[in-house]
Every structure is written in C-alpha cells, then in structure tokens.
Amino acid sequence: MNIDLFIEELKKINIEVTEHELYDLKIFKDMLIEYNGKFNLTAIKTDEEIYLKHFYDSLTITKVIDLDKELNILDIGTGAGFPGLVLKIFFPKLNIILLDSNNKKITFLNEVIKILKLENIKCIHGRAEELSDTYREYFDIVTSRAVSNLRVLSELSIPYVKVNGYFIAMKGNALEEINEAKTTIKKLSSEIIKIEEFILPIEKSTRNIIAVEKKEKTPTNYPRRYDQILKKTLK
Ligand code: SAH
Numbered sequence: 001m002n003i004d005l006f007i008e009e010l011k012k013i014n015i016e017v018t019e020h021e022l023y024d025l026k027i028f029k030d031m032l033i034e035y036n037g038k039f040n041l042t043a044i045k046t047d048e049e050i051y052l053k054h055f056y057d058s059l060t061i062t063k064v065i066d067l068d069k070e071l072n073i074l075d076i077g078t079g080a081g082f083p084g085l086v087l088k089i090f091f092p093k094l095n096i097i098l099l100d101s102n103n104k105k106i107t108f109l110n111e112v113i114k115i116l117k118l119e120n121i122k123c124i125h126g127r128a129e130e131l132s133d134t135y136r137e138y139f140d141i142v143t144s145r146a147v148s149n150l151r152v153l154s155e156l157s158i159p160y161v162k163v164n165g166y167f168i169a170m171k172g173n174a175l176e177e178i179n180e181a182k183t184t185i186k187k188l189s190s191e192i193i194k195i196e197e198f199i200l201p202i203e204k205s206t207r208n209i210i211a212v213e214k215k216e217k218t219p220t221n222y223p224r225r226y227d228q229i230l231k232k233t234l235k
Helices: 004-014 020-041 047-062 082-091 103-115 150-160 175-187 225-230
Strands: 072-076 094-100 121-125 141-146 161-171 190-199 205-212
Touching: 004 047, 020 047, 020 082, 020 103, 020 205, 020 225, 047 082, 047 161, 047 205, 072 082, 072 150, 072 205, 082 094, 082 103, 082 121, 082 205, 103 121, 121 205, 150 161, 150 205, 150 225, 161 175, 161 190, 175 190
Parallel strands: 072 094, 072 141, 094 121, 141 161
Antiparallel strands: 161 205, 190 205
16 A cells, blocks of 8 residues: 555545654654564565555554544554554554563564654553553553454453443454354453444455443453463353
C-alpha cells in the first residue's frame, strides 16, 4: 500500500491523516526495517506491506471503538507495537501500556517512543498471565492483535478490563475461535457485542475485530494458572 492509497483508505474509515502522523509513521517504519535486520521483529518487511498490514490494519480497530478520548489501554502481545503504538500516534490522548514477553521487542519499542517523544505510553516486558494483580480492572480497553486463541486470550485479558470496558481482539479468520470462546466470555460476565468482519484492501484477506464488553467484576479466581487455562475450557 503506497502512501496515497494509505491516506485514501483511511479516509474511508473516517481518519484524516495529518502531516505529523505521516512523519511519525515514517520514522517508526524506518526503525522497524533497521531493527528487523538485527532482531527479526516481524515477518512483514517492505514499506508497502508495513503500511498495509501493520499501520492500516492497526487503525481498523476504530471501526468498532471511538479512541479520541483519554482512555487507559493495554495492548497484550504488542510485538513491534501493533496496534498499540500506531493508536498512540493517531490518538495522543490515550494512556497506553504495551506488553510483550519478548524483550527485544520491548527494547525496540522504547527506542521508537524515545525518538518520537511520545508521552503517556509505557512498555512492560512480561507475560499477560503475570500482571493481573497490579492492573486488575484498570483498563478501559484491552487490545490484542494476532496473539493467542480467543478463548485463552479472553481469560487472560478480561480481568484487566474495568466494568463496562472492552476487550478487543483483532484476528484473521475467527469463526471457529469465536464459538469456542463463547462460554468463557459468558463465564467472565462479559458479552461479545460486535464482530466486525472485513476484507483488507489489496491483499483481500479476511479480518475480524471482536469487541467484548465486560458487564461485572471478574471473580478473583480468574485468570486461572496458565497451564490450567490451556488445558481446561471453562464450563
Ligand atoms: N500484536 C503484534 C504481534 C503479534 S505476534 C502484531 O499484531 O503484529 C504475538 C506476540 O505476542 C509476540 O510478540 C509474543 O512475544 C507475544 N506474546 C505471546 N504470548 C504472550 C503472553 N502470554 N504475554 C505477553 N506477550 C505474549
């Protein structure tokens, strides 16, 4: 996706890109390519692919949620910053924590944040199953793109979400996973309120954004231990 098409496609989803945002994205993209040579951060390597599959795709989350507010957001398994860092560039009012278990990615993200002089954004090196004591029911929104299976991810993510907040998962094909996750989501007093399916421009592959609203506090026995989550589906 070249820059002109990037701007045009974003207009279709009601995002007017500013010069400042384009400038930040260019720096982010150049750093991604540079660090990728050393650290192998992402399989997506060309400029056009980065604009389509990382930058544009991250912003499609705005199809399901308004982000132009002061919100506390956690991005679980952010990798090289997707969607979290892109969202911060476009919606500066957000307070974001980027979480990843891979320290090379956290080192990269800290560098980008420093160069772009972004504020109210913090990176944590750790696993989603480890932080729920510190940040329980703290976030308005928890996002996660292409991390784990939706059932597992729901049990890990929902405890971090405030009551009336949202867990938003971004995936490719997801129908089977959505069905498999339904009982877990219900058990955690939450509900799938929207499934936005669309086709990524140019590449024409399917994308799903699943929005889950948390209705009540999560009982303290969740999340269970990670090995239990993997082994046993909630009934
Ligand atoms: N969200 C990014 C990266 C997806 S790859 C994107 O869409 O491009 C999945 C990432 O999740 C990897 O960087 C991996 O290190 C991280 N990850 C996997 N399981 C995790 C866990 N339990 N807690 C935190 N990070 C995790």
